[in-house]
Amino acid sequence: MRRIRVVSLVAAGALVLAGGVGAVLRADPAPSEAYLTDDQGRALVLRGFNTASSAKSTPDGMPEFTEADLEREHTDMGTNFVRFLISWRSVEPEPGVYSQEYLDRVSERIGWYAERGYHVMLDMHQDLWSGAITPDGKTGNGAPAWATYMDGLPVGSHDMWEQYYLDPGVIRAFDNFWNTTGAHPELSEHYANAWRAVADRFADHPAVVAYDLMNEPYGGTLQGPVFESGPLTALYQKTTDAIRTVDQDTWVCVAPQAMGNNWGTPSGLGPITDSRDGDQRIAYCPHIYPLPMDLGGGYEGTTRDLVDATVASWRGNTVRTAAALGDVPVILGEFGLDTTLPGALDYVDRIYATAAEIGAGVSYWSRDPGPWGPYGEDGAARNLVPALDKPYPRAVAGTPISWASSADRLELTFRPDPDVSAPTEIYLPRRGFPAGVEVDGGEVLAWDQETRLLTLRQPQSSDEVTVTLTPAP
């Protein structure tokens, strides 16, 4: 294992430095000014969690997560977004049979978020294709057994879960889904129709803002641009078309393949045509997991330099791909780490600052209890809670031009949209603003000490406005 780690670290270094140098030599395009919007036309700055990994294996397909857990998250960190994990195995337990009982359970939990003003992105989650890749059903997750064709090829037993991606049986399951084998053209049809069933159920739900079509896609024997620009883009187009037959307004979010892109390399994903009337509603949902950290390094010393190069490369490639997809908005669907690692919270701050710079939403991985999450196995709040409990402009009545925040300060520049009557809404944590807020550059419409929400009167002019918020004395 040690040799694997050393080799991987050297490879990671080479990969990342090449990417980082590339980013320095290649000027990054300016981030698009595109955002998902709410039903009042406000630009949404989305901050929340992936909820939750535990849903991958539960019999009912639901995360081990209660409404009280959500209430605590909302009180502690003022989040407004969730990447909610759903699974194909639960949506379509038998070919062509869609489980309304499962969708009822999803709807109940989405109701918890709706009652608190959250925006929900449904994530059709898979890792290693399916639980059916191993007899115990505990290694992979996502696809139903009836859609898992390994053709008798072997799957081994590995200490590192990522290694299962290299097993012949797992590769074959993916090759059959993408029809690289030519043997199963029906599977991607089923996938698109399963999404149509989900969209048919949630098309008019006020809290559901986006569908994340596939978690961390993997091309099997096809890797990189040949996969992303070929079968992956084709599946996204087929699925978007199916969704639009029942849902004209929910955003469709598309992710690149995980391998490489999670580590900062560029994506070959192609543009998706959105048949809806009006502006397209396609978004881009990459993840970031710098390889040096995946190998257990903290955010310090040489590893910090390698991670910073990864973040720079990832930022440039993300902005370039979002532009190539049609200047679409970006949601960072996943990032996370063991926050007991040295420098972990500096890394968290670095990622949230990068997301703010490019106007991206963020869903942290994940809400599960433990060293990566906000709460421990014992339920105690961890160091991540204050790290994530920061001021942010939840909904902006115009186009955000730039914003940045720290525990006790927020500065936002935006171009007001005269057609948007709803006010700009900003979350201010109690820990940074215990006695309220001082506003410079804007007019207070309301300040609620309980909900921690500040609303600003919409300026008459559409000239750029800069608002600076500091704690009241």
Ligand SMILES: CN(C)c1ccc(C(=O)NC[C@H]2N[C@H](CO)[C@@H](O)[C@@H]2O)cc1
């Ligand atoms: C070799 N391949 C295809 C591969 C390797 C590593 C990851 C990964 O770490 N992903 C990061 C996190 N995302 C999932 C959930 O979406 C978590 O289980 C991972 O920690 C993905 C794919």
